Amino acid sequence: MxxxxxxxxxxTKPLLQNTLTPYKIPFEIxxxxxxxxxxxxxxxxxxxxxxxxxxxxxxxxxxxHTLPQSPWVKRVEAQAGYVNFFIDTNRLAVETLFAIQKQxxxxxxxxxxxxxxxxxxxxxxxxxxxxVGRARNPIIGDSLVRIYRAAGYNVESQFYVDDxxxxxxxxxxxxxxxxxxDIPPTENPKADHxxxxxxxxxxxxxxxxxSVADQITDIVKKLEQGDHDTIQMIHSAYAxxxxxxxxxxxxINIQIDSFIPESTFVYDTSVxxxxxxxxxxxxxxxxxxxxxxxxxSFGIHGRNTKFFFLRRDGTTLYATRDIAYHQWKAKQAxxxxxILGEDHRLESQQVKIALELLNTTILPKVxxxxxxxxxGGKMSTRRGRVVYLDDLIDECIEHAYxxxxxxxxxxxxxxxxxxxxxxxxxxSLRYNIIxxxxxxxxxxxxxxxxxxxxxxxxxxxxxxxxxxxxxxKKDTKEPxxxxxxxxxxSELQLIKKLAELPLVIDDASNACKxxxxxxxxxxxxxxxNQFYRDCPVLSEQNPLLRSSRLALVSATTIVLRNTLDILGxxxxxxx
RNA sequence: GGGCGUGUGGCCUAGCCUGGAUAAGGCACCGGCCUUCUAAGUCGGUAACCGCGGGUUCGAAUCCCGCCACGUCCGCCA
Numbered sequence: 001m002x003x004x005x006x007x008x009x010x011x012t013k014p015l016l017q018n019t020l021t022p023y024k025i026p027f028e029i030x031x032x033x034x035x036x037x038x039x040x041x042x043x044x045x046x047x048x049x050x051x052x053x054x055x056x057x058x059x060x061x062x063x064x065h066t067l068p069q070s071p072w073v074k075r076v077e078a079q080a081g082y083v084n085f086f087i088d089t090n091r092l093a094v095e096t097l098f099a100i101q102k103q104x105x106x107x108x109x110x111x112x113x114x115x116x117x118x119x120x121x122x123x124x125x126x127x128x129x130x131x132v133g134r135a136r137n138p139i140i141g142d143s144l145v146r147i148y149r150a151a152g153y154n155v156e157s158q159f160y161v162d163d164x165x166x167x168x169x170x171x172x173x174x175x176x177x178x179x180x181x182d183i184p185p186t187e188n189p190k191a192d193h194x195x196x197x198x199x200x201x202x203x204x205x206x207x208x209x210x211s212v213a214d215q216i217t218d219i220v221k222k223l224e225q226g227d228h229d230t231i232q233m234i235h236s237a238y239a240x241x242x243x244x245x246x247x248x249x250x251x252i253n254i255q256i257d258s259f260i261p262e263s264t265f266v267y268d269t270s271v272x273x274x275x276x277x278x279x280x281x282x283x284x285x286x287x288x289x290x291x292x293x294x295x296x297s298f299g300i301h302g303r304n305t306k307f308f309f310l311r312r313d314g315t316t317l318y319a320t321r322d323i324a325y326h327q328w329k330a331k332q333a334x335x336x337x338x339i340l341g342e343d344h345r346l347e348s349q350q351v352k353i354a355l356e357l358l359n360t361t362i363l364p365k366v367x368x369x370x371x372x373x374x375x376g377g378k379m380s381t382r383r384g385r386v387v388y389l390d391d392l393i394d395e396c397i398e399h400a401y402x403x404x405x406x407x408x409x410x411x412x413x414x415x416x417x418x419x420x421x422x423x424x425x426x427x428s429l430r431y432n433i434i435x436x437x438x439x440x441x442x443x444x445x446x447x448x449x450x451x452x453x454x455x456x457x458x459x460x461x462x463x464x465x466x467x468x469x470x471x472x473k474k475d476t477k478e479p480x481x482x483x484x485x486x487x488x489x490s491e492l493q494l495i496k497k498l499a500e501l502p503l504v505i506d507d508a509s510n511a512c513k514x515x516x517x518x519x520x521x522x523x524x525x526x527x528x529n530q531f532y533r534d535c536p537v538l539s540e541q542n543p544l545l546r547s548s549r550l551a552l553v554s555a556t557t558i559v560l561r562n563t564l565d566i567l568g569x570x571x572x573x574x575x
Numbered sequence: 576g577g578g579c580g581u582g583u584g585g586c587c588u589a590g591c592c593u594g595g596a597u598a599a600g601g602c603a604c605c606g607g608c609c610u611u612c613u614a615a616g617u618c619g620g621u622a623a624c625c626g627c628g629g630g631u632u633c634g635a636a637u638c639c640c641g642c643c644a645c646g647u648c649c650g651c652c653a
Contacts (some may be wrong), residue, residue, distance in 0.1 A: 037594065044595055046633065056633085081597060125653075210582045220652095277580045290651045292617085301578045302649035311651040345579055346648050370580075370646070373595095399648045407615070424615090436588065439580055441646060448587080454601040455588075458615045470612050511592080519589065520601080529616060553612090575615070 011072045012041050012085050019066050021309045040496075046081055056081030056447070086496060087275030089492050093483035096499040100555040108501035108562045113152040118329050119145050120364075121339040122249070122256065123160040125167040126238040130248050131386040132444055133379030134341060135550075137368040139433045141339040142254040143514035144367070151509035151540045153335070160325060161242065161261045162232055165318065169219040171195065172237035173212070174202030188390060192244025195237075201537075203382050224315035226266045233395030248389050252426055253568040265324035274324045274358070280308055286314050288362035298353045300346070307350045319347055323354050327520065331354075333562050336364040337512065340492040341371060342439075367512050369438035375445065387444060397425035399402075399450045403458070412574075420572050424458055427569040431457040434567055452475040455522055457569065463532075464560045465575040467553050469572065470537050472573075478547040485545050486552060490527075494552060497527045498559045505566070514567070521563045528556050 009031050033041040033322045052059055060078035067076055067083075075086040100107045121141020124130060130138070141157065148155045162168065175198050183197035205212045222230040241476050242259070249256065265271045275291070280286055290312040296305040309320040336382050340348055347464040348366050355363055371378060379386045401421035406415065432449060436442065450495035452458045486495065504520045507513070537553060561571040 012627085030593070030595095032595075035599090038596075046595070049633075082596070162653065167653070264585080287653080292651080299578090300649090302647060306651095308651050313651085315651090317651070342580065342647055344648090347653090349579090365621070368580080373646085401614075407613090411613095440588085441581065451587095451602080452615070456601085456615090459601095462613080462615050466613060466616080473612065506617095515589090519600095522589095526600085533617055536611065575613075 002237050008524060009254060011070065011087065012043065015067050015070055015073065016043055016063070016185040018068055019063055019275075021200060024299060026431050030266055033570075034082065034084060038079065038082075040087045040250060041085040043080065043085075043275045045083065045085040070265040070438050076523045089487070089495070090484040092499060093492070093495050096495050097481070097483045097551055097555050100498065100552070104558055105562065107558055108505055108566070109150045110152040110502060110506060112455075114154070115334040116156070116332065117148050117337060118158055118333040119148065119158050119333040119337045119339070120137070120158045120160055120329075121145075122245075123162070124245065125162050125165065126245065127167045127171045127199045128241065129190070129192040130245050130389040131379055131381060131448075132389055132392055133372050133386065133391050135372060135392070136433050136438060136442075137341065138249055139252070139430050140369055140438055140514055143430075143434050143567050144337060144339070144509075144512060144519070146568060147505060147509050147514055150505050150562075150566050153509075156333075157255075157257045158324075159256045159259045161238075161259050162318075163231065163238060163263050164220075164223045164266070164321070165262075166216065166220055167199075168234050168238050169216050169223065169240070170202045171199040172219060172234050173196030173206075173216050175231075176236045178202065188388075189340050190247060190390065192241035192243045192248075193388070193390070195241050195244075200382060200384055212381040221313070223263070224266070228261070235545045250395070251390075251393050252430060253570075253574065256335050260325065262318075262321050262325070265321050265328065266316070268463055270328065271321050271324040274320055274327070274354075275310050277358050278323075278354060283357065288339060289314075293350075293354060293357070295353060300350065300353075304573060307354070309354070319354075321352050322347075323358070326351060326355055327358065328358055329364075330360050330362040333362065336362055338364045338366045340366055340368055341570075342368045343371075346367070365512060367438055370441045372433075372442045372444050375443055379444075387531045392449060393429060395424065396429045396450065397421050400425035400428065400452070400458075400508075403452060408575075420575055423570045423572045424452075424461060424575070427457040427564070428452065428565060429517060430569050431460070433524075434514050437513070437515050458575070460564070461520055461572050462558065462575050463528045464534060464557060464564070464571045465573060467528065467557045467560070468573040470553050471550065471557065472536055474550050478550055479543050481548040482544055483551070485542075485548050488531075489550070491552060492533040493559070494527045494556065497524050498555055501559055501563065510569075517563060517566055521567065522555070522559070522561055524563065528560075531556075 012031050013029055020029065029043065031041050033044055045056040045063065048059050049056045057078070057080065060081050060083050063083050064076045064078040068508055072087055072091060073085050074088040077084045077086070102525065121492050122138045124134060145155050145157045178201055180199050186193050186197060206216060219230060223234065278293060279291060279295065285292055285294055290308055291310040291488070292306040292308040294305060307319070309317060311317065326336065338348065345368055352363050373379065374385065374387070399438060401417065404417045404420050404424070432451070435455065486492070500520065506519060508516045535549060537546065537549045540549060564571045
C-alpha cells in the first residue's frame with residue numbers, strides 16, 4: 001500500500017510550495033510514495049479540484065509543467081490526478097554510497113542532539129528469574145535505548161528496583177524461614193533459579209497460614225516506614241536474584257546503566273514532599289486519615305476514581321514513590337521514556353496526572369506492551385506457570401545449532417558452528433519479539449519462538465553472510481568506483497533502500513516504534529537478495545561495474561550490520 | 576457497569592497517528608530455478624466482503640458514531 005515517508009518532503013515540498021503558494025491552499029501539502037514504478041514520490045491533486053474548479057487530471061498537468069528544476073528531481077509526470085516525481089538516481093547512488101563509505105559504523109546515526117533521555121525498562125520484581133511473559137520489556141527497552149543513541153541522544157537506561165513490595169517481602173521471608181530441602185530442586189544453578197522456589201513455597205505458606213501473612217505484612221510495613229535493618233535484610237535476599245537477572249539480560253546483549261531502588265525515595269524523604277504537595281492540591285481529599293486525589297475530572301472512569309497516595313497509617317504507596325522517582329528523573333533529563341506492561345496503564349496515567357498537578361514539566365512517554373501469554377492463559381511466577389527467559393535462550397541457541405549442523409556440518413568447525421548458532425539463536429529471540437508492534441497480543445508457542453522461516457532473523461543474517469562472502473573473494477586492488485554505472489533496477493532499488501536508514505531511525509525514535517526498524521531490516525535483506533539474483537558481482541566483466549557493485553555490496557553489509565546492531569543483534573560473516 | 580488496547584487471506588504480521596492509484600509481506604499449499612558470488616536463497620500460482628453496521632468524503636483498512644469478540648485494568652497491592 002502507500003507508504004508515507006518524509007524523505008520525499010525534503011525534495012519535493014520546496015518545489016510544490018513554490019508553485020502552489022499563489023493558490024493559498026488551506027491545508028498542508030502531503031507527499032506519498034506511489035505503488036509500483038509510477039514514480040518515487042507523488043502529490044495527489046484531488047483536494048485542489050474543488051478549490052480551483054478544475055479536474056485533478058488537469059491540475060496535475062498544470063503543476064507538472066510549471067514546477068521549477070531541482071537537482072534531485074530528474075523527471076515529473078502527471079498521471080491520473082497525481083504529480084509523480086522521479087528522483088535523479090545517479091545522484092542518489094553517488095551520495096548514498098559516499099555517505100555510507102565515509103560514515104561506516106555511524107551511517108544511519110543522526111547528529112548529536114545534546115539532549116538526555118532516561119529510558120526505564122524491565123524493572124521486574126526481583127523475586128525470580130525473568131520469564132517470557134514480560135520478555136518484551138527488556139527487548140523493547142534496549143532496542144529503544146539503541147535507537148535513541150543512534151538518533152543522537154545521550155541515553156541512560158534505568159531499572160527501577162522494587163525493594164519495598166510484598167513480592168520481595170515474601171521472597172525474604174522464604175529465604176529466612178525455609179530450608180533448602182523444603183524447596184523442589186532446580187537444575188539451573190543460577191541464583192535467581194535457585195531462589196525462586198523459596199518465593200513459591202513461601203507463597204503457599206502465606207495462603208494457608210495467617211501468622212505468615214502477618215509476618216509478611218509486618219515486613220512490608222517496616223519497609224514503608226524506612227526501617228534500615230529491614231531494607232538491608234530485603235536487599236540481601238533479592239540481590240542474588242537481581243544478579244541472575246542481569247546475567248540473563250547480558251546474554252541477550254542488554255546492559256542497564258543504573259539500578260534505582262525504590263527505597264531511595266523513602267530514604268531521601270522526597271516521597272514525603274510529594275505527599276505534602278499533593279495534599280495542597282484542590283483535588284486532594286481525606287478519608288479515614290488516608291488521602292487520595294479525585295481523578296474524575298481528569299477523565300479517569302470506572303468504579304473508583306480515587307487515587308490513594310497515603311495510607312491511614314501514614315505510609316506511602318507504590319504509586320506515590322513512583323511519582324517521586326519520576327520527579328527525580330525529570331530533573332536530570334530532557335526526555336523520559338517508560339516501558340510498561342499493559343496492566344500499568346491506569347497507574348501510569350494516574351502518576352502522570354499527579355506529576356502535572358505538581359508542575360512537573362517533563363512527563364514520561366510510555367510504551368505499553370501486551371503480555372506474552374501461554375496457550376492456557378497468563379504466565380505466573382508464583383504458580384510456576386512460566387517459561388523462563390534463560391530456558392528460551394538455551395532452546396533458541398540449541399535449535400540454531402541443529403540448523404547450522406544440518407547445512408554446514410562438513411564445511412565448518414565445531415567452534416564456528418557453535419558461534420553461528422549463538423548469533424542466530426540470540427538474534428532470533430530478539431527479532432521475533434521486536435518485529436511486532438508492542439500492543440499486539442502474543443501467545444507463546446515453542447513452534448513460533450523457534451521459527452527460522454520467512455520473516456525471521458536467519459533470512460537477514462544470511463543476506464549479510466552472503467554479502468560478506470562476496471567481499472571476501474574480491475581482489476585487494478579494485479579499480480575506483482563510479483556509482484552512476486549502477487543502473488539496473490535491482491541496484492537502484494537497493495540503493496534507495498540503503499538511503500532510507502537515517503529516516504527510519506528518525507521516525508522510529510520520534511514515534512517510539514522499534515518494530516519499524518525490524519521491518520526496515522527485513523526490507524533491506526529482501527532487496528539485497530533480489531540484487532544478488534539479478535546482478536552478478538564477481539563474474540562481472542566490466543571492471544568499473546564490478547568494482548561499483550562491490551562497493552554497493554560493501555555498503556549493504558554496513559547498513560545491515562548497523563541496523564542489526566541498533567536492534568542488539570549480531571551480524572555473522574558466515575552461516 | 577466503566578476505561579484503555581487489539582481484531583487485516585486457513586495461520587501470523589505490516590500499513591492506521593498524517594484518508595488517495597491494483598490492500599503489502601511471511602507461514603502453509605501447488606508449480607518452476609543450484610555446470611555462475613552460500614538454495615537459511617529465488618520466481619510464479621491459489622487465497623482477504625481489512626470483526627459487524629452506520630456516517631463524513633470526489634475517495635475509508637485508515638477519520639467519526641454504535642455494536643460484537645478477545646486482552647487488560649478499575650485495592651489504603653505492587
